[in-house]
Amino acid sequence: MTEHIVVVGGGTGGTVLANRLAEKLGPEIERGDARVTLVSDDPDHVYKPTFLYVPFGKKTVEDAKRPLADLVDRAVDIEIDRVTGIDTDGKRLSLRDGGSMAYDQLALALGAQLVPEELPGLAEGGHHFYGPDGADALRDEMAEFTEGHLVLSVIGTPHMCPAAPVEFVLMADAWFRERGLREDVEITYTYPIQRAHAIQNVADWASEAFEERNINVETFFNADEVDPEEGVLHSMEGTELDYDLLVGIPPHAGSDLVTEAGLGDDGWADVDKHTLESEHAEDVYVLGDLADVPTSKAGSVAHYEAGAVADRIASRTRGQTPTATYDGKTVCFIESGMDEATFVDFEYGTQPTVREPSKPVHWAKLGYNESYWLTARGLL
């Protein structure tokens, strides 16, 4: 019997996992004892961190894409199709274009979806850099924007890469300064809770940096409506902010597939935070942004989780008891201007320390962005 392992999603989590499985189960795949299929609805792999640089004209949306076929080990079968249903009792997936597919072990890495329509007026009045079209449109706006009030609002949590909104305003400050426009541009950053970031140490560091750079901060600000006609952002707490350019981090959602399959009732999948095994179904693993674990929705998380899941799936395939676990390891680089950066790393239950920003760390972030393609291929 061939053990069929199906990985859904060709983003960071799914691609790293498929490549790790090809490596770990090489002999089994060769003998025909195991088969790995990667199902994704996009023939390209998209590296989203690139989008942060697009509004500033430093990268293009094209730079973020590579064909999956170039990144995934040839021992993995790639199926470009969209999963439309998951039957965990019958161990079968429904596919939009190709009927259905049976699995023995399933790993879901569908990522998070952007749902700007959840906030009235946001789609019409706001911009963002969280997807290709948004990043392109914001680049055009930023290029034309020479004076006025730029408001960046973190509209909800969880959202991908909790550092990115902080990075965006620090980069915008430096970018407008470089172009001699900073005096004519007011910048305001809003955050839903009582401090500038969920992680206390990052909040302390960011608040100091914002103060030094004359960036206004509004905390306890939960946007509940955008008025595009008047250019006003309203909050649940009763605050109003007039804006000329609104950058809204759009609300995020998990997947309807998760809810429909009974894997989690709010779209995010309930998993054991160490084994990443579903709490509701056998032989189902969930990794990356879709998994509801108490850490950031970050590519580094998806990457480390993929290592643990690959080990567990490989052990099960060989009839061994899996022992590998994920300990919450998260690493985030934080750009703090156009040519300096810092980084944080932490695990479940620990607080990161924010180091003094420096140029070498900025170059390390850019270097990582380039070498990412080796990471995705499982080489790093």
Added chain:
Amino acid sequence: MSETELDPDVTIDSRGATCPGPLMDLIGKVKEADPGTVIELQTSDSGSKGDVPEWLDEAGHDLLETVEHDDYWSMYVEIN
């Protein structure tokens, strides 16, 4: 363990989530709730006992009661 007479319209189970998960779960539900709704927020994060009342103050809703259970708290909130 203490008891309460309150009968919530909505219960949010945020046990196991760390800061700011429980507060954000509450804010998400408040967004959809009508005035008069009573929400029970279950949280095992002791930080919630500080940040939830602080936010309620800011947003103008009431904390009716906090009930301590063995390994979590139930915070009862009324929407204005």
